Amino acid sequence: MAKEVETAEQGGEFSAKDYHDPPPAPLIDAEELTQWSFYRAVIAEFIATLLFLYVTVLTVIGYKVQTDPVKNTIDPDCGGVGILGIAWAFGGMIFILVYCTAGISGGHINPAVTFGLFLARKVSLIRAIMYMVAQCLGAICGCGLVKAFQKTHYNNYGGGANELQGGYNKGTGLGAEIIGTFVLVYTVFSATDPKRNARDSHVPVLAPLPIGFAVFMVHLATIPITGTGINPARSFGAAVIYNKEKAWDDQWIFWFGPFIGAAIAAFYHQYILRAAAIKALGSFRSNA
Numbered sequence: 001m002a003k004e005v006e007t008a009e010q011g012g013e014f015s016a017k018d019y020h021d022p023p024p025a026p027l028i029d030a031e032e033l034t035q036w037s038f039y040r041a042v043i044a045e046f047i048a049t050l051l052f053l054y055v056t057v058l059t060v061i062g063y064k065v066q067t068d069p070v071k072n073t074i075d076p077d078c079g080g081v082g083i084l085g086i087a088w089a090f091g092g093m094i095f096i097l098v099y100c101t102a103g104i105s106g107g108h109i110n111p112a113v114t115f116g117l118f119l120a121r122k123v124s125l126i127r128a129i130m131y132m133v134a135q136c137l138g139a140i141c142g143c144g145l146v147k148a149f150q151k152t153h154y155n156n157y158g159g160g161a162n163e164l165q166g167g168y169n170k171g172t173g174l175g176a177e178i179i180g181t182f183v184l185v186y187t188v189f190s191a192t193d194p195k196r197n198a199r200d201s202h203v204p205v206l207a208p209l210p211i212g213f214a215v216f217m218v219h220l221a222t223i224p225i226t227g228t229g230i231n232p233a234r235s236f237g238a239a240v241i242y243n244k245e246k247a248w249d250d251q252w253i254f255w256f257g258p259f260i261g262a263a264i265a266a267f268y269h270q271y272i273l274r275a276a277a278i279k280a281l282g283s284f285r286s287n288a
Helices: 030-034 037-066 082-101 111-119 125-149 151-156 170-191 194-201 207-226 230-243 245-249 253-275 275-287
Strands: none
Touching: 030 125, 037 082, 037 125, 037 151, 037 230, 082 125, 082 207, 111 125, 111 170, 111 230, 111 253, 125 151, 170 207, 170 253, 207 230, 230 245, 230 253
């Protein structure tokens, strides 16, 4: 069992940590624009989000086709993949794609995750903006591929667009998106925490698993309310390609909700759990 090395005192002073926090990312790092690794990471985010939307939107549309009582293409007792299968598609793809891209771009695949990591000073402003642009473009292209291959089904069965479901008001939808994104981004911070990685050597390998499972669980809870956004790029890409009034009317929910949830998660992890504010105050006093 790993020891709490940094909490042990020797001679009135704390002993050396068994882990090292990476230095905060600069707010603006123009040097990144001269590095191929930066553009490689942006491309990785684009492709990962494209694949994510392609597979998941196809799953949603396939389920709606299978359960259409007019077509009745399957045994009615089966009901297609169901909400459980859709949730597995979203969570499973995140698990796969985070595993594939974590070493290249960090495996964000979500502007809300990028925003939360930016607030925690894990990425620079330039990288955050470029990631978000790449993610939105990847989402548009992923949905575009679905429509290109299955145009009739895409148009007839909602295009996988997020919409507030009947019986729920906008406040409920916004709350669902805030809490759902909080769960996801909090899991991202916890799974990638350098303090945990130093003590549990298996954690870096398993980090994509809890992230994907968080996406799965949130989808189970919020599909009946909003169709589950928790990813502005996913909602935006589907709305652009589907391009129906209802999808655009509710679009603000799928931006404000995830960004608010991500900000709360970043604050909670950095300033409550990791006590960044207290550490900064102690450093200030020691230098005074």
